[in-house]
Amino acid sequence: MISPQLSHINPNPSFPFSNSTFPQSLPTKTLKPHFKPKPTPIVSVLQYNRKPQLSGETPRVVVITSGKGGVGKTTSTANIGLSLARLGFSVVAIDADVGLRNLDLLLGLENRVNYTAFEVINGDCRLDQALVRDKRWSNFELLCISKPRSKLPMGFGGKALIWLVDALKTRSEGCPDFIIIDCPAGIDAGFITAITPANEAVLVVTPDITSLRDADRVTGLLECDGIKDIKMIVNRVRTDLIRGEDMMSVLDVQEMLGLALLGVIPEDSEVIRSTNRGYPLVLNRPPTLAGLAFEQAAWRLVEQDSMKAVMVEEEPKKRGFFSFFGG
Amino acid sequence: MASISIALSLLQQQQPISIQTVIPSKHRLSSSLRVFSAKFERNSSYCYVKWNPQKIGKRFLLSVCCCSSENPENGRFGSNGVEGLGKFVSSLQGTIGTLTPVLNGIKGQVGKNYAVGLCIAIAFLLITIRAYTSRKSGYNRQGSVADLVKRGQLRSDRRGISKPLKYDDPFNNPLVKISENNSSVEMCGKVYRLAPVTLTEREQSNHQKRRSRAYQWKRPTMFIKEGDSIPPDVDPDTVRWIPANHPFATTVSDIDEGLAQNNVYQKHGVPFRIKAEHEALQRKLEALQNDQKLDKLGVDPSNARDFERPYKSFSKSNEHLEQRPSLNQNSNSTSPKSDRHPNTPNDNSSSEELQKP
Numbered sequence: 001m002i003s004p005q006l007s008h009i010n011p012n013p014s015f016p017f018s019n020s021t022f023p024q025s026l027p028t029k030t031l032k033p034h035f036k037p038k039p040t041p042i043v044s045v046l047q048y049n050r051k052p053q054l055s056g057e058t059p060r061v062v063v064i065t066s067g068k069g070g071v072g073k074t075t076s077t078a079n080i081g082l083s084l085a086r087l088g089f090s091v092v093a094i095d096a097d098v099g100l101r102n103l104d105l106l107l108g109l110e111n112r113v114n115y116t117a118f119e120v121i122n123g124d125c126r127l128d129q130a131l132v133r134d135k136r137w138s139n140f141e142l143l144c145i146s147k148p149r150s151k152l153p154m155g156f157g158g159k160a161l162i163w164l165v166d167a168l169k170t171r172s173e174g175c176p177d178f179i180i181i182d183c184p185a186g187i188d189a190g191f192i193t194a195i196t197p198a199n200e201a202v203l204v205v206t207p208d209i210t211s212l213r214d215a216d217r218v219t220g221l222l223e224c225d226g227i228k229d230i231k232m233i234v235n236r237v238r239t240d241l242i243r244g245e246d247m248m249s250v251l252d253v254q255e256m257l258g259l260a261l262l263g264v265i266p267e268d269s270e271v272i273r274s275t276n277r278g279y280p281l282v283l284n285r286p287p288t289l290a291g292l293a294f295e296q297a298a299w300r301l302v303e304q305d306s307m308k309a310v311m312v313e314e315e316p317k318k319r320g321f322f323s324f325f326g327g
Numbered sequence: 328m329a330s331i332s333i334a335l336s337l338l339q340q341q342q343p344i345s346i347q348t349v350i351p352s353k354h355r356l357s358s359s360l361r362v363f364s365a366k367f368e369r370n371s372s373y374c375y376v377k378w379n380p381q382k383i384g385k386r387f388l389l390s391v392c393c394c395s396s397e398n399p400e401n402g403r404f405g406s407n408g409v410e411g412l413g414k415f416v417s418s419l420q421g422t423i424g425t426l427t428p429v430l431n432g433i434k435g436q437v438g439k440n441y442a443v444g445l446c447i448a449i450a451f452l453l454i455t456i457r458a459y460t461s462r463k464s465g466y467n468r469q470g471s472v473a474d475l476v477k478r479g480q481l482r483s484d485r486r487g488i489s490k491p492l493k494y495d496d497p498f499n500n501p502l503v504k505i506s507e508n509n510s511s512v513e514m515c516g517k518v519y520r521l522a523p524v525t526l527t528e529r530e531q532s533n534h535q536k537r538r539s540r541a542y543q544w545k546r547p548t549m550f551i552k553e554g555d556s557i558p559p560d561v562d563p564d565t566v567r568w569i570p571a572n573h574p575f576a577t578t579v580s581d582i583d584e585g586l587a588q589n590n591v592y593q594k595h596g597v598p599f600r601i602k603a604e605h606e607a608l609q610r611k612l613e614a615l616q617n618d619q620k621l622d623k624l625g626v627d628p629s630n631a632r633d634f635e636r637p638y639k640s641f642s643k644s645n646e647h648l649e650q651r652p653s654l655n656q657n658s659n660s661t662s663p664k665s666d667r668h669p670n671t672p673n674d675n676s677s678s679e680e681l682q683k684p
Binding site: 050051083099122127129146151155164167195216221254255257258260285289292310311312314315 | 495497498499500502503509511512513514515516517519520521522523524525526530531533534538541543544547548567574575576577578579581582584586587588591592594595596598599600601602603
């Protein structure tokens, strides 16, 4: 198969990674197709028919970030959060996008958000009153940081999230297994607030150079902040474009960022539909391709596993002899 | 096509019937068979003819026999019935004899007839298949499972599985199948080729080193108003200035840090601000009640009207209306009374006395 690969031989000076803010050490390479070497054996990708084993100390505080906007952070948060709830783990999703929160819309809970963390800090309500429990999966709860038109006092912005996590640890219902924080785009005050309590991070990237540049920068900031467990989700992958060498493959993205893969989400028109319906993809029946990929990513997140093999291209399905007769 | 012409003519005087049939030369019959004529006499037993096609055919055949074998010149039957019966038997024998050259003629045309027969058989077979398919398509209703499979909305390879698909169960997902050699995965009916991840630990650590060199960053912990100077003994890298027109962040907070932390940690009871507002309202209400008692003490027009002169009550009520908005400002003569501790014995007794009829 011919796939776009990175060539070390012929660096292209016109490659747009020439900004001083972008690391000069990031290899400036051009895309050049070449034949893959002989593949090494692939271990099993995923095992169904069993419950994933939770690894690590609870609560696992995971921030989902990207740097660039519009790559699918909120969609990933909603789908991974609900997947974890479906797998039987208690999840609290925190929408830390202070100015532009949308997680409640994706989950279809926008009419039930009366109080936010802002009101909790101010003493207008208790924390348990601000948590919105999802009726579809009762072990999933949503907490919004603030209302769209209110301003978060930054004097204790990051500390407030740490207090919230501590309060969730000691609540009477028990400590949640996962606290997933939906980070806003950019590296502004919202980003700083969101990453403060996190122990691990999931970086959502799309296979384009703008997203990769921002992702590399954000990864650097996260590592400077002490978050070492960083995995990435490559979103909106189109195998047809990869085959036509119009899009970087997942392996190319991984080669440029050097991060472990948590999941690969194919481009799916169902994402827009589910977003508009307020019904996350993973709850669709029959499941969609992107929904299955999110489910697998959630599975790996539980087990702190990473992908050992990636989907490269679609190949024609082998049909049996009796397929001619409709079998 | 064969053409048959039948000529009927009346014989003799009254109703002589003459039937003449011309059989086309499809099978090349003998000339004696091509033209038949039948004549019936008026008084004979055969003269009465109904227009029944079957009966006419039979009689017609008999007359043919008579004409062709024994009486070629005139096929007229006698008037005697016995004689007619004898002739009938003899004509039957003659008919059998006559058919022999016909059969021989048919046997001679076997090659051509075989082709015709084959065509007929094929046509019959096609008609049968057509009828069968049309009958089968009649059962294929729209919306049926077979129709869904035909339209591609349902996969045929999932038919006949014993257990239904459980989409609610994430541990039993039949839509993800990994091939035996792990080289491909089938998801939602599409097969994807798998390629191994080539990132090694060494490459990963190299990237981390590169980033640590490229990005030197400390998470800001102090947010100050834009324009303010950095406080002493604070690392400047950890300071972030927030402009006054920042869309969602502000440095202004009306509660202190300890109180905010307590609010977050509070698990039971009334929240702080609600409690504070409630207490404030309670105090205000008590104050208002005290004011009302004082008002009742000083001015109660309904009660005062009973035992006071009209002009006094009128003047006092006017005075009360003027002073009421400024009660909280402690600017009039009644306000010092309201500032005093409520529920004093004198006040109660006086108000009770006033409320008594």
